[in-house]
Amino acid sequence: MDGGIATVLAAVVVSFGTLVGMFYSMWHENRRDHGIVSEKLDAVNDGVARVETKIDSHIVDHAKGML
16 A cells, blocks of 8 residues: 555544544533533423412402402
């Protein structure tokens, strides 16, 4: 094998390996970030449900003439 071809082949293999490593790293980070965002959205949803319950009971109080 010619030295030039070996050099080019080595560069292609190393470049491919680097790209695979970068994509794996981004995929792993994306999964972690998705989990964090999902937890935050669940917490927001729980807070909205509490506010909705308070507003509903407040409206019922107005309908009954308690306020």
